[in-house]
Amino acid sequence: MESDTTWDLLEGLDELDHRIVHALQIDGRAPFRRIGEVLGVSDQTAARRYGRLRSSGMLRVVGLTDPHRIGVTPWVVRVRCTPDAAASVSLALARRTDTRWVSLISGGTEILCLVQTALAQRDDSLLLQKLPRTPRVVQVTAHAMLHIFFGKDLSPATKSGWLSPREVRALTVADERPPAAESTEAYPLAAEDQPLLDALAVDGRTPAAELAEVTGWSQTTVRRRMAELRAAGVLYYDLDFDRRALQPALRAGLWLEVEPARLAEVGAALATHQEIAFAAATTGTANVYASVNCKDAGALYRYLTGPVAELPGIRRTETSPTHRTIKGASPLLAPGMTRLAEADRT
Template sequence: MSSGSMDALDLALVHALQVDGRAPFNGIGEVLGVSEHTIARRYRRLRAQGLLRIVGTLDGTLLGHTSWAVRLVCTPDAAGPVAEALARRDDTVWVRLLSGGTEIVCGVHAGGEEDGDALLLKKLPRTPRVVSMTAHATLHMYAGWRSRIAVLSEEQVARLSPAPPSTTEVSFSEQDLAMLRVLAQDGRAGYGDLAAAGRCSQSTVRRRVEQLRGAGALRFDVEIPPRALGYRAEAWLWMKVRPARLAEVGAALAEHPEVDVAAAITGPSNLMAGVTCRDTQDLYRYLTERVAPLDGVREVETSPVIRTVKRVGAVLP
């Protein structure tokens, strides 16, 4: 899908939803200067075309989860089916097919330190067509998943922004988790649907969603294919950085607009980053002009993304 499929109002709507994924359409319309009906119609069209999806996601650390990046090398005929099988699991957050179509990288959450590597291995497909696997625990996030649409003014963003999260402790009930499974599929699901899932009243659900958001336990991410915005070159970088420079390099990557996510990890590579560029020439310039000069970077392995099988997903117990 080309960037021509989205006009200026579409982009403004997407930016508004990045600020608050559950902002009411009438509120967005007021900020953008159009009617509620227009905003609702635009949202439905973008969603129907597969260009826009709002996903409710949990902060896994509050559930005692450990985040892993898992790399699998498969036989050429197996990578696609294995990637799709991984994407269907609730315990994968994202899944990408890399390189020549034989490598998969995915985000997996293990339920706690007691589970460790053994539990992680049990979660992966058992097939001889998986040739090798390495798992890297996330130690520190320098940049989280983010979009590259920023068209609203500071004043418009301020009007749409929800209250900043507090440091309130939070726990999850079975009722909460039933509701959150619905939000993992549609972050803008109505309170009626959430109440039915949680078997409670709409007022209870509304209050609970606000509590979880206020505690920073629940956020709403905007899923949009980069190609819809004119970006055609995605890659995963596996970097070996001198330990004394790791924090400095990670912080520098977080400032690069090309970087979607950057994290310190365990394993032979101690820093990973997902990047998105306009095209392969733009990716080349990024590697040679932005990454290469960073002091402390010893090696960079670049794995082009062939296909994103799962972009955003919630991990629930």
């Protein structure tokens, strides 16, 4: 019998496509020469396959910053609106640069999003202050994200199994990055870094020559700064998927109330579950939030009554199916995504 969690992530991809996607999840900026060597194909083939996926809008590599590393607290925000307002409010949230993972949940009656405020953002523009005053917004709850158990540069593609452990090691070792700096102090970003980070948020594989034009730096300086940010644990690469290309599945938010003494144990266990796309410790009565991918309602039921029920110290659970995802990993909407989101409302 086929497992509940062995279905392909994307539709219309062959084995090589899936292997390239897995490789890019390990290192989104890996040279195609290295990817080709590990996968046993030419660098031209690897580049052509990714180019087709990128140009079709199926996925893109994005360069993102770890908010905790730069001293910013991200928030998981739930917004309840009047029934006729959820679609328009969610689109307005998606257009903002301080939001990610904007979704309609609970049958389209609520909005869930991740809010990450820039260090330099003025108080009067803070989303968490403006939302409660927004017309037709009935309730706003915000939970500070304290620790990520599974996420950032890890995703369902990481658990896909398309690459062997040897191939994963080869890509990881060849990356030659020093371990991320272990420090309780926030890493200082300069104002001059913002054009670089903005460009990488749109396309994490933007060539150094183009990044040099955007920043006004030399290509050597661009490469050195990216290496510094990577080594410090500030910059990481993720894959942003077009929601229309994902295989049909039941996606849901999972809120867990966990005994504090068991919080780390539960988080570590969730990170190993095939169904988990993201998991973090948060403030609030429900002190763990996770994003779950299952084939269908039956698979979700088996997951909740099996692996989740077996977790230690669980006091309460809440599950909310995702109706539609408007915006993904990047703080910026993908080209054309605003038009697509608006078309979804009609």
